[in-house]
Amino acid sequence: MNQNNKLSIEDVYKSYGNKLVLDNIDLKVAAGELCTLVGPSGCGKSTLLRLLLGQEFADAGSIIIDGAPARHPDPHRGIVYQKYSLFPHMTVFDNVMAGSRLSKQAWYLPWKRDKDDEAFAISMLERLRLVDAMRKFPHELSGGMQQRVAIAQALMSKPPLLLMDEPFGALDPDTREQMQIYLMELHEEHKLTIFFVTHDLDEACYIGTRLLVLSQYYTDDRGEEPTVARGAKIVGDYRLAREALPTTEKSSAYFKAFVEQVRANGFSPNNRCHVRDFNLKHPHSFQTLTREENQF
Template structure:
């Protein structure tokens, strides 16, 4: 399923007047594509993700899935946030199964026979390494295990688009790397269209097919950069590869303003591997 964002702006009214968070965002994620959004804090990346999820309205513009406008959250969208949103009174297994009990999932035929539900939940819990903890409660799990459960819950209703907002940002370095490896495995196995917000350029380059660089507030797209590394070749060791480090330096130059003029920034862009403007094929 293709995700299309067209002309999206977002403004907030405050005591000091109106604040613009996003400025005319045009962005696509093709079917099965993994797109990361990077940019300085406060540039509106998370706001854009919430708009894409139907959790927050845009001031102008809109979001569509295969041409159909997104008017609110739906079973076709899987959501994973930095702060896990598991229900503390439900076991891990019950948390993962919960989306299948919702009316919107039943409408898509995803809440079929209980044995089929149970088989799907078990398969996902085994996939994320939590089957042995299926009867534990969220408070009994580490942060990384909670995020594994949240990821399984996001996938259980077979979403066609996965929206992830800094899902590993609160984890320690070792657990974060383990979660990145797990996500790499999952995106190889399930080619779900994914929009992923992160502050970590290494993470964006390791996971993504394309990295979109945002400016400071109000957020706008500075560059859309194709990542040349094939999915099957991606592993944590890739971060030490010369080509990876070269692309990282170029992205950091854009991100932190090392390119001091528009002309200089354009020269950076012309040197990026397979860079193309938003909306290109």
């Protein structure tokens, strides 16, 4: 594995019963990337995230994180869900500190104060503009504030890989845009490696440094008979801007045209690209096709 690769996925398959969801997935992600993952409904975006977390396991293939196989969830992988997943009986500060406590000691041991961790927690709350709310409880916060707390909680253990599953999906448009900016700033400041799943194509094209399109809408040389089991593949892999862009970029003609190009290439059941012609433009893209998939 390349020393700069944070994540390596090769020949990964995942089925539920007779339904093949993920079909021969290949992906390498360098440290410091903010990868956004999009795709049609039901393509397996959250399934892939659960495999990275270790919540589920692939039927075949390998998932390597920092040179070791991905196993059960551990502090090396932070997770932020769409639902804020905060402890309702804890203050904002204690919720954030819980991210450190749970990564360093068993939950049943007495809570030991760590001044360095407390200083880091306060600095993050200041950075996320939450320091004035640090003694409040989750029910006293807006949705955007709760999600910022959840992000701070996940960052307390300084995970090498941060996984985010539709983290802004329940927010109103203004709060969502604020959170997009916060995430891009945090990514730039802390050089995080982030895997961000979203159903919002504009969001994915805006915040990421790399855009991945997972789709079940493609063709290959296995044919179109009903007996052919075909799951989703990464049909698009695009290199995006390395620096955070102003929100006005979303209104530019170039941005809108790019979004529509991605939508046409991966979201339409009537526009199926052959596996040999996938739009894999990122320099780290690679693809391992079986003989049945590519007979030429």
